[in-house]
Amino acid sequence: xxxxxxxxxxxxxxxxxxxxxKYALSLLIIVIYLLPIYAVIMxxxxxxxxxxxxxxxxKELYLGSFEKALDSGNLLNALKNTAIITxxxxxxxxxxxxxxxxxxxxxxxxxxxxxxxxxxSMMMVPAxxxxxxxxxxxxxxxxxxxxxxxxxxxxAFGLPLSIFLYRNFITAIPESLDEAAAIxxxxxxxxxxxxxxxxxxxxxxxVIIMKGIGAWNEFAFSLYVLQKSKMYNITLTIKxxxxxxxxxxxxxxxxxxxxxxxxxxxxxxLQKYFVQGTLDSAVKG
Amino acid sequence: MKKVLALVLTLVLAxxxxxxxxxxxxxxxxxxxxxxxxxxxxxxxxxxAETGIEVELIAPGSExxxxxxxxxxxxxxxxxxxxxxWAVKRxxxxxxxxxxxxxxxxxxxxxxxIVTAEDGTIYGCNLxxxxxxxxxxxxxxxxxxxxxxxxxxxxxxxxxxEKIKAIGKVPVYIGGKDSGNCAxxxxxxxxxxxxxxxxxxxxxxxxxxxxxDWETYGTYVMQEVANMVNNGYINTDFTTADTMAQxxxxxxxxxxxxxxxxxxxxxxxxxxxxANLGFMPYPSFSGEGMAFMAGEAYCLGINxxxxxxxxxxxxxxxxxxxENIEKMxxxxxxxxxxxxxxxxxxxxxxxxxxxxxxYADVVEYTNLFDRQYxxxxxxxxxxxxxxxxxxxxxxxxxxxxxxxxxxxxxxKKEADxx
Amino acid sequence: MKRRYRQMNWFYLPALLxxxxxxxxxxxxxxxxxxxxxxxxxxxxxxxxLDNYISMFKDANFFLSFRNTLIYGICCTLxxxxxxxxxxxxxNSRFKGxxxxxxxxxxxxxxxxxxxxxxxYFFLTFNRGxxxxxxxxxxxxxxxxxxxxxxxxxxxTLINSWQYVGNSMVMYLAxxxxxxTAYYEAAAVDGVSTWQGFRHITLPLLxxxxxxxxxxxxxxxxxxxxxxxxxxxxxxxxxxxxxxxxITNRYFVAEKAGYAAAxxxxxxxxxxxxxxxxxxxxxxxxxxx
Numbered sequence: 001x002x003x004x005x006x007x008x009x010x011x012x013x014x015x016x017x018x019x020x021x022k023y024a025l026s027l028l029i030i031v032i033y034l035l036p037i038y039a040v041i042m043x044x045x046x047x048x049x050x051x052x053x054x055x056x057x058x059k060e061l062y063l064g065s066f067e068k069a070l071d072s073g074n075l076l077n078a079l080k081n082t083a084i085i086t087x088x089x090x091x092x093x094x095x096x097x098x099x100x101x102x103x104x105x106x107x108x109x110x111x112x113x114x115x116x117x118x119x120x121s122m123m124m125v126p127a128x129x130x131x132x133x134x135x136x137x138x139x140x141x142x143x144x145x146x147x148x149x150x151x152x153x154x155x156a157f158g159l160p161l162s163i164f165l166y167r168n169f170i171t172a173i174p175e176s177l178d179e180a181a182a183i184x185x186x187x188x189x190x191x192x193x194x195x196x197x198x199x200x201x202x203x204x205x206x207v208i209i210m211k212g213i214g215a216w217n218e219f220a221f222s223l224y225v226l227q228k229s230k231m232y233n234i235t236l237t238i239k240x241x242x243x244x245x246x247x248x249x250x251x252x253x254x255x256x257x258x259x260x261x262x263x264x265x266x267x268x269x270l271q272k273y274f275v276q277g278t279l280d281s282a283v284k285g
Numbered sequence: 286m287k288k289v290l291a292l293v294l295t296l297v298l299a300x301x302x303x304x305x306x307x308x309x310x311x312x313x314x315x316x317x318x319x320x321x322x323x324x325x326x327x328x329x330x331x332x333x334a335e336t337g338i339e340v341e342l343i344a345p346g347s348e349x350x351x352x353x354x355x356x357x358x359x360x361x362x363x364x365x366x367x368x369x370x371w372a373v374k375r376x377x378x379x380x381x382x383x384x385x386x387x388x389x390x391x392x393x394x395x396x397x398x399i400v401t402a403e404d405g406t407i408y409g410c411n412l413x414x415x416x417x418x419x420x421x422x423x424x425x426x427x428x429x430x431x432x433x434x435x436x437x438x439x440x441x442x443x444x445x446x447e448k449i450k451a452i453g454k455v456p457v458y459i460g461g462k463d464s465g466n467c468a469x470x471x472x473x474x475x476x477x478x479x480x481x482x483x484x485x486x487x488x489x490x491x492x493x494x495x496x497x498d499w500e501t502y503g504t505y506v507m508q509e510v511a512n513m514v515n516n517g518y519i520n521t522d523f524t525t526a527d528t529m530a531q532x533x534x535x536x537x538x539x540x541x542x543x544x545x546x547x548x549x550x551x552x553x554x555x556x557x558x559x560a561n562l563g564f565m566p567y568p569s570f571s572g573e574g575m576a577f578m579a580g581e582a583y584c585l586g587i588n589x590x591x592x593x594x595x596x597x598x599x600x601x602x603x604x605x606x607x608e609n610i611e612k613m614x615x616x617x618x619x620x621x622x623x624x625x626x627x628x629x630x631x632x633x634x635x636x637x638x639x640x641x642x643x644y645a646d647v648v649e650y651t652n653l654f655d656r657q658y659x660x661x662x663x664x665x666x667x668x669x670x671x672x673x674x675x676x677x678x679x680x681x682x683x684x685x686x687x688x689x690x691x692x693x694x695x696x697k698k699e700a701d702x703x
Numbered sequence: 704m705k706r707r708y709r710q711m712n713w714f715y716l717p718a719l720l721x722x723x724x725x726x727x728x729x730x731x732x733x734x735x736x737x738x739x740x741x742x743x744x745x746x747x748x749x750x751x752x753l754d755n756y757i758s759m760f761k762d763a764n765f766f767l768s769f770r771n772t773l774i775y776g777i778c779c780t781l782x783x784x785x786x787x788x789x790x791x792x793x794x795n796s797r798f799k800g801x802x803x804x805x806x807x808x809x810x811x812x813x814x815x816x817x818x819x820x821x822x823x824y825f826f827l828t829f830n831r832g833x834x835x836x837x838x839x840x841x842x843x844x845x846x847x848x849x850x851x852x853x854x855x856x857x858x859x860t861l862i863n864s865w866q867y868v869g870n871s872m873v874m875y876l877a878x879x880x881x882x883x884t885a886y887y888e889a890a891a892v893d894g895v896s897t898w899q900g901f902r903h904i905t906l907p908l909l910x911x912x913x914x915x916x917x918x919x920x921x922x923x924x925x926x927x928x929x930x931x932x933x934x935x936x937x938x939x940x941x942x943x944x945x946x947x948x949x950i951t952n953r954y955f956v957a958e959k960a961g962y963a964a965a966x967x968x969x970x971x972x973x974x975x976x977x978x979x980x981x982x983x984x985x986x987x988x989x990x991x992x
Contacts, residue, residue: 022798029790032865033807036822039833043825049558054825054833092721100718103711115715120982121975122726123922130967132736132743132960133729136359144361156725159718161919168915188710210870217815219929224355227343228312235815240318240346242821248319249529249825256818263813271806275877351955357744358960378746462936464956522829522847524939530830539830662742665956669940676940693957700740700747 043253065254069241075258077230078237081147082216083262085233088151089215090208093162096155097207098200101166102192106175116167123160127220135224145228153221158214162207169203170196205273209266216263234259310339311596314353314366317583317617318346324616332603338596364591365600370581370653372400372409374661380408380586386598388605388623395579395650396622409584410601412610413619415546416637417469417578417653419568420553423561425454425541433565434643438572439477439509446518449541457513458540460531461523461675464668470544471667472578472654473567475506480658481567482574482649492658495698499691507686510671511678523675529556536560548582550633551618564636566648575644580653582619660697666690730971736964743960755965764941765966768949772925772970775860775945779924782864784916787871788909794872795879805876809869816866820933823862824849827934852942855935859943863930867923871916878912879905914985921981925974946970 039054046052047062069075104116134153135144143149173196181191219235226232232240238259241252267274317325322344329340343363345352350369356362357379368376383389384407389397392411400409419442421433429448436442446456460466479488479502486505491497513519520526520540532549534540536557543549550562566575585604587597603609610626613619618633628634641648655663670686677685737755741748759765794805811819826833827848835845848854886904895903928947931937937944937952944952946966954963 019798022793022796023800025793026798026800026804029793029804030807033810035833036819036826037810039825040822048556053836054831055836092717096717096721099714099716102714103708107708107711109708111712117975117979117982120918120978121971122722123978127926130726130729130733132355132358132954133732134725135355135361136732137725137729139359139361152721153725156721159722161922163718164918168911182707188707192714213813217813217818219815219817223345223348224352227345227352227356228341229343235817236345238815238818239348240322240344242318242347249821251319252818252821256814256822259815259818260810260813264810267809267813268806271809275873275880351951354744354955375744462938522850525828525847525849525935526830530828534830662958665958669957672938672940696740697742697958700742700745700749 040253040256043250044257046250048248048250062250065248065250066258068248068251069255069258074229074232075234075237075255078232078234079259079262081226081231082233084147085150085154085218086212086215088147089154089158090212092151092155093158093211094204094207097159097162098166098170098197098204099192100159100163101170102196104163104167105170105173106178119160119163122157123164127157131220131224134221138225143225145226145231147231150218150222150225150233153225154215154218157221158211162211165203165207165210166200169200173199202273202276205270205276209270209274212266213263309337309593309596310341311365311591311593311600312341312343312363313585313600314343314345314349314356314363316344316346316349316367316369318344321616324612328604328609328612331609332600335603336596336599338599340600360590362588362590364588364593364597365585366588368400368409368581368584368586370415370584370656372411372581372584372586373402374656376586377402377406377408379589381589381591381594383407383410383587383601386410386601388602391605391623391625393622393624399579399581399652399656400584409581409586410605411581411584411622412605413582413584413613413617414622415548415580415582415619417473417544417546417580418564418566418576418637418640420535420543420545420547420549421541421563421565422535422538423563425449425452425538426563428452429454429541431541433563436565436568437575437647438483439568439570441572442568443513443516443518445541446513446516450517454538455520455534455540456518457542457544458520458526458531458534459523459544459675460526460528461672462525462527462530464665464672466528466531466545467668467671467675468655468664469546471506471510471671473544473576474509476576476578476651476654477567477569478502478506478509480654481569481576481651483569483571483647485570489658495695497694499687499694503687503690504683507670507674507683510674511683514675514678519675524672528552532556535562546578546580546582547620547633547637548618550636554632562632562636564633564640566640566644573647574649575647576649576651577640578653579650580656582617582622583613584622659694660701662697662700663690663693666693733964733967736961737968739961741960742958743954743963744958748961751961755962756969758962759965759969764944764949767941768944768946771856771942771944772927772946774856775863775927776921776925778860779864779867779927780917780920782860783868783871783920783924784913786864786868787916788875790868790872791875791879795876805872808872811866812869814866816929817933819862819866820930823858823930824934827858849935850939852939855939855943859927859931859934862934863924863927866930867920871920874912874916874919875909878909882908918978918981918985 042056042058043054044065045061046058047064050059052059104112138144138149138153143152177195178191181195186194217235218233219239222233222236226236238252238255241248241255313329315322315325326342329342333339353366362379372380388410389407396411396414397407400411401407426433429452431445431448436445449456459470478485479492486502488497488502520534531543531545532553533556535543535549536553537560544567547564550564553562554560566577568575585601587594587601591597605623607623607626610621610623611628614621614626614628614634615631618631620634620637621628655667666689670689673686673689674682676682738750738752739748740751790808794801829835829845829847834848839845848858882905887900890900890904926947927945931943931945931948935943937948941949950963950966950970953959953966
């Protein structure tokens with residue numbers, strides 16, 4: 001793996017002659033991407049009464065919004081909830097995802113093609129079109145305001161994409177390995193656990209990052225499933241600062257800043273595996 | 286790795302289960318957020334301290350209605366919830382009758398009438414009322430040379446708009462991105478033209494029995510709105526401005542008027558603390574009458590099917606104590622709905638009291654237009670239709686908006702009849 | 704091997720159970736509601752047959768949101784792929800700070816769509832909007848961007864593409880790093896120009912990346928919801944509504960649950976057909992590769 005990365009560093013003899021435009025372009029890109037984040041930071045440190053331009057620096061450093069976000073918004077509790085939910089969703093999507101992907105990658109019978117089509121269509125269903133059915137179901141299962149309720153619902157809608165990614169990855173693993181294991185007398189289950197599973201680490205990193213970010217920021221389902229405020233996740237907590245009766249943008253901005261910190265840290269830690277994982281799952285189709 | 290997994294799973298299960306057990310506790314759904322929610326929470330804590338009954342507050346903020354509709358459809362309602370203007374029309378089939386509650390006699394008659402169905406059943410405890418009228422920025426009106434006390438008819442109002450326009454300010458600002466602001470505006474105009482004292486066409490009876498002629502009178506109403514747009518009385522960023530923009534505009538003196546309930550005064554002063562604001566009733570067509578449109582602000586109802594009716598009733602009794610209502614009034618700028626509550630020194634409420642005196646000889650108190658004259662479910666349609674006219678204030682736009690109102694009115698009237 | 708294949712099908716079980724319970728079952732309920740007139744919460748539901756489907760085809764706003772959904776789907780997919788590839792080429796080339804660019808471009812993905820919509824709303828408002836503030840420096844008169852249907856749709860497309868282009872960038876980056884350097888070295892010996900190298904070596908070898916990118920981007924942008932709600936709420940009027948937001952609008956604002964359900968069912972089948980077609984197309988490509 002590291003070998004491939006090293007090779008890639010060399011492969012751009014074409015683009016190496018003039019470097020200055022790359023820096024200019026990069027600078028432009030960085031400005032375009034950091035401007036909104038800059039605006040959020042400015043907003044978070046301004047008091048709600050400061051009606052100056054949204055780009056200007058705060059007149060004085062105001063920390064009240066952070067205090068409020070942490071205190072009345074109960075952001076720390078929300079962080080804990082979100083972490084539990086995200087881990088649960090990732091576990092289900094990883095385990096059920098790679099399992100379902102295995103027959104999809106190996107077996108090209110009509111039935112499996114049909115399953116693949118269903119999986120792909122489900123990826124695109126607008127979740128809110130079926131919110132009432134989903135909600136009544138959870139009510140009858142007593143799943144409202146529970147971790148397992150929101151985890152299962154989020155995972156159900158996220159599974160298709162992780163199945164899709166795992167399928168692409170497993171397709172790239174030579175089937176001869178399976179056959180060799182079969183000749184040695186390994187059962188299907190054993191083959192899966194001993195031959196396929198150990199190779200899935202890179203794609204799992206991609207699934208964790210992509211689906212983890214999705215679950216971390218989940219809003220549409222959480223709104224219905226997580227009714228009790230002590231069960232709120234981060235987006236619901238931030239959304240609380242917006243309502244018709246009183247909108248506190250500054251507290252929302254402060255909350256948003258705190259909310260993205262953990263994701264950024266996890267991303268920075270996992271990032272070098274991420275490209276590799278994506279390479280194997282998305283590219284070796 | 287396996288150990289970590291096992292640990293995580295145990296944690297997930299443990300957290301999932303503990304949330305199911307709690308001692309005597311009631312679930313209360315509230316529209317309030319932020320600083321207002323703090324007051325609701327404070328009252329709830331005092332209630333728990335006194336009675337030992339836990340209160341689980343749920344505050345979905347701007348998604349309150351969506352969440353409540355979903356919960357109604359699934360038969361999974363909280364023990365107590367806020368009816369925010371819909372105690373009778375939308376929620377009554379799920380609400381318990383409150384006629385035998387001890388506080389009923391203390392409710393202000395006008396506040397009580399709003400939450401009482403035709404058969405006399407009281408469905409809500411209308412703790413505070415919202416009062417619809419025109420909010421104005423005193424500095425802007427002074428600069429434009431407008432005397433609010435002289436405005437009685439729509440024509441007076443339009444003259445004032447011309448003067449405000451002349452000093453380069455927006456006469457009427459509507460945060461049209463939030464549909465409720467448009468619907469509230471339509472309610473006021475329709476009432477001034479069709480039903481309120483001093484109206485032009487007197488269509489109240491026809492609206493109620495379903496014989497209302499939309500092509501004729503509906504068009505008159507929407508034409509009036511279109512004229513205001515064509516004359517440049519409405520803000521040009523109507524479709525994109527939200528409630529916050531609307532409150533900031535009136536607070537900062539970018540516009541003359543807001544046509545919305547008095548709580549907007551409190552909100553405006555959150556953004557612009559020294560805003561100089563006044564309040565007046567909605568003008569009518571001829572100016573013979575003027576209207577304050579009263580509605581529910583903080584109004585609580587009890588789930589008909591709850592097993593904790595007693596605890597819920599205790600909660601309502603506690604919240605309706607004068608000191609608690611007063612706290613809510615101060616926080617939200619809404620008027621007390623109970624006769625034994627007086628609130629001194631609150632900016633928004635004082636502005637309303639001043640307006641009451643200033644227009645004492647003409648003012649009447651009406652129910653929100655659509656609650657009285659439209660079938661259930663028209664609020665969103667009203668907002669949608671106003672937006673259609675503002676975006677296209679021509680004959681085509683008006684016709685399309687009237688058609689939209691008519692079709693929905695008839696369909697919902699039919700469904701209501703069942 | 705046949706028997707093993709059949710055994711393998713048991714591996715579907717966990718995923719299938721979760722999806723059947725939480726996706727398929729609610730969908731069937733939605734299909735049932737689509738045959739009724741119902742306000743979404745009352746106790747009265749009237750069976751009206753296919754009336755909701757008939758009124759759907761008479762509803763101009765339905766076609767408008769259908770058109771917008773296609774615009775969002777196609778334009779976002781195009782933009783994210785073109786710019787994703789361009790960014791990947793830039794980041795893949797050797798210069799100081801390429802890692803920084805990669806991280807920063809990926810950053811907006813970590814912000815929730817709802818929150819991003821609100822942030823962008825404050826860029827684009829008429830009063831005190833940041834875009835107007837910036838343009839004023841260049842002497843451009845402030846305007847109310849989101850009040851124009853054209854700009855509303857344009858900005859939603861741009862913002863969504865901008866926010867999620869990082870995903871495509873990473874996928875293309877992975878694809879680029881997978882291309883053996885030997886190909887380029889051989890090409891350099893033959894005196895092939897940069898453009899020709901890109902056209903005849905890079906692009907053909909990126910087809911698997913393109914496939915994954917197109918499908919994942921389409922999924923994201925056809926379901927577009929959060930950004931629209933917080934940025935324009937479907938407005939002005941209904942002119943930036945997507946099918947997903949129009950369904951919620953009909954359901955909760957207009958209180959026409961049956962009608963909203965009918966649009967939901969339509970959307971499901973439309974997307975199923977679309978993904979089927981796409982799949983077949985890419986299946987052919989896969990064989991060639």
